[in-house]
Amino acid sequence: MTVRVRLGAGLARLxxxxxxxxxxxxxxxxxDLFARLAEDExxxxxxxxxxxxxVAGAHVTRDHHLVSGEEVALLLPVSGG
Structure with a gap:
């Protein structure tokens, strides 16, 4: 299956x-997606x-089963005050 991955600004530079x-x-x-990304890059x-x-605007766990055609956005956590 194929999934799309959108990397947030902090990750896109890597x-x-x-x-x-x-x-x-x-x-x-x-x-599994994270393992493939780490292997490829x-x-x-x-x-x-x-x-x-x-996924679809909601935070998911690493155990979330992906569906072909789904888009996964990967974001770095932000801290500040």
Whole structure:
């Protein structure tokens, strides 16, 4: 299956492209997606530990099962005061 990945600004600078299409096995989870991204782009691997995955406007866990055609936005958490 194919999912689209949209990298937030903080992550996009670590990648070759801010929007990617990633091939995964049927039934893959967000955790599987992160493993594939880390394998394909090792510069992203350290940042993926703290990334917030968002699907259809809602935060999802790493155990969320992905569906072909879904778009996953990956955002870095923001702190401040």
């Amino acid at each position: 990648s070759v492209a801010p929007l990617k299409s990633v091939q995964l096995a049927e039934g893959a989870t967000v955790r 090792p510069d992203l691997a350290p940042a993926l530990r703290s990334v917030l995955p968002v």
